[in-house]
Amino acid sequence: KQEVTQIPAALSVPEGENLVLNCSFTDSAIYNLQWFRQDPGKGLTSLLLIQSSQREQTSGRLNASLDKSSGRSTLYIAASQPGDSATYLCAVRPLSGGNTPLVFGKGTRLSVIA
Amino acid sequence: ETGVTQTPRHLVMGMTNKKSLKCEQHLGHNAMYWYKQSAKKPLELMFVYNFKEQTENNSVPSRFSPECPNSSHLFLHLHTLQPEDSALYLCASGRSTDTQYFGPGTRLTVL
Numbered sequence: 001k002q003e004v005t006q007i008p009a010a011l012s013v014p015e016g017e018n019l020v021l022n023c024s025f026t027d028s029a030i031y032n033l034q035w036f037r038q039d040p041g042k043g044l045t046s047l048l049l050i051q052s053s054q055r056e057q058t059s060g061r062l063n064a065s066l067d068k069s070s071g072r073s074t075l076y077i078a079a080s081q082p083g084d085s086a087t088y089l090c091a092v093r094p095l096s097g098g099n100t101p102l103v104f105g106k107g108t109r110l111s112v113i114a
Numbered sequence: 115e116t117g118v119t120q121t122p123r124h125l126v127m128g129m130t131n132k133k134s135l136k137c138e139q140h141l142g143h144n145a146m147y148w149y150k151q152s153a154k155k156p157l158e159l160m161f162v163y164n165f166k167e168q169t170e171n172n173s174v175p176s177r178f179s180p181e182c183p184n185s186s187h188l189f190l191h192l193h194t195l196q197p198e199d200s201a202l203y204l205c206a207s208g209r210s211t212d213t214q215y216f217g218p219g220t221r222l223t224v225l
Contacts, residue, residue, distance in 0.1 A: 101147060101162055
């Protein structure tokens with residue numbers, strides 16, 4: 001059974017700092033991996049989607065990497081801002097593909113202090 | 115705004131009440147999902163519908179009853195819930211291996 005773990009559970013950094021969020025998964029047979037952002041009491045917003053054949057994806061100040069063989073992904077946030085404060089969720093889609101449901105981690109709660 | 119809407123946004127109900135949550139998407143997606151998000155737990159998949167057919171029921175108690183009348187609408191009917199069912203209920207839609215698009219959720223409190 002696929003399990004997704006995110007470390008740390010919570011992180012507080014001063015504004016302007018670069019930071020890395022970690023995600024690990026137990027079964028490397030995945031179709032893709034996604035990073036989502038969730039603001040308190042709100043739904044999820046997709047940030048980056050990495051297909052299993054890809055190594056990384058970039059969007060603005062965000063860069064996500066994927067090492068499928070070792071079951072790891074990182075989300076790098078450059079020059080953090082208070083508006084980046086949110087919970088970041090990692091999710092994998094098992095290899096059976098199609099509309100197979102995503103498996104989520106518990107998330108990392110990020111606070112960026114001005 | 116992701117194109118997936120959910121109503122109501124907040125709901126307080128007693129254990130003997132019957133209520134329904136509604137989700138709507140007009141993104142042309144063929145799959146719709148219900149998730150439950152409790153405090154300090156990962157998102158838990160509840161139900162999956164593909165082309166209006168239920169393809170997954172993740173051992174959800176029968177007090178939760180989904181309905182998918184067409185590919186744009188998804189309901190979650192609630193009856194005789196327990197306080198531990200209080201959570202954020204999220205609806206999502208998607209197409210094949212694309213990302214999933216989430217609604218804003220319904221914050222449910224069961225008294």
